[in-house]
Amino acid sequence: MQTKAVEDYLKAIYEVQEREGRVATSALAERLQISAASATGMIKKLAEMGLVSHEPYQGVRLTEPGRKIALEVIRHHRLVETYLVEAMGLTWDKVHDEAEKWEHVLSEELEDRMDEMLGRPTHDPHGAPIPTREGHIPETPRLKLSEAVAGETVTIAQVADDDAAMLRYLGERGLYPGVAVTVTHIEPFEGPLTVRREDRDISLGRPVAECIKVRRPGEA
Ligand SMILES: [Zn+2]
Known part of the structure; x- marks a missing residue:
């Protein structure tokens, strides 16, 4: 039986695994906005179905059949x-x-x-x-715009897809995948950074810059 809930869990596990390498039950619960107890129960069920493996101290991992469903x-x-x-x-x-x-x-x-x-x-x-x-x-790029250094020109590769307001904000500023930006200034103490796109300076707060993945020149 492959219900919507099973598919959503497998997808969430895949995404957390991609982002953090290791999938802790707490990270999964947070991602799905459910209690740790519900997450534990679901993981047990998925393990019985052969879709995940769960080793103590290793966190949750998708099995090959689990990964196939997640990718589908x-x-x-x-x-x-x-x-x-x-x-x-x-x-x-x-x-x-x-x-x-x-x-x-x-x-x-x-x-x-x-x-x-x-x-x-x-x-x-x-x-x-x-x-x-x-x-x-x-492979998805790992470098976040917030990790780029001042003076560096990078190309936007990927933006988070689940915050509509932020996507509109980025769209209004022309910040789409494939667009090159130069980091012109980074405020200290976790402050905003300024990027230049064509001849326009754009100030971006940290939480926004963290949701943008970039590529350095020459990176595939
Ligand atoms: Zn989406």
Whole structure:
């Protein structure tokens, strides 16, 4: 049985694993906004289904079948977001919530049709890589804009997809994946940083800069 809840858990485990390497029950509970007890119960259930392994002190890990399901759901999510932007003309701040629903119900046939129609896209509108049908997924960049140094020019690779207000904020400033920015100034003591895009200076607070992944020149 593969319910929506199971898919959401597997996706969350995959995302925490990607971000932090190790998946603690507490991190998962926080990500899903549930109690630690509910998370523990669900992990036990997923382990019984053979979708995760749970070793003491090692945290939770997806098994190969668990990883396959997670990547399939993520593929749906990111293809739907791309479809809604590219084919239906929605703005990038309006697609995540829709994709959260579609990702569970998209048939393989429709998925394939969408993929073909869009020209087999490799990344969604937020710059997140779209897993292939076979479950291959390119590395996501790890460097955050907040970690860049003053004077450095970097290219925006990916932005967080789940905060619509922030996406509108970034869009208004032209900060999309593929856009190059130069860090011109960093305020000390965790203060904001200033980036220059073309000839415009943009001040960004830390929490925003932390949600933007960037690439240094020459990085794949
Ligand atoms: Zn999304």
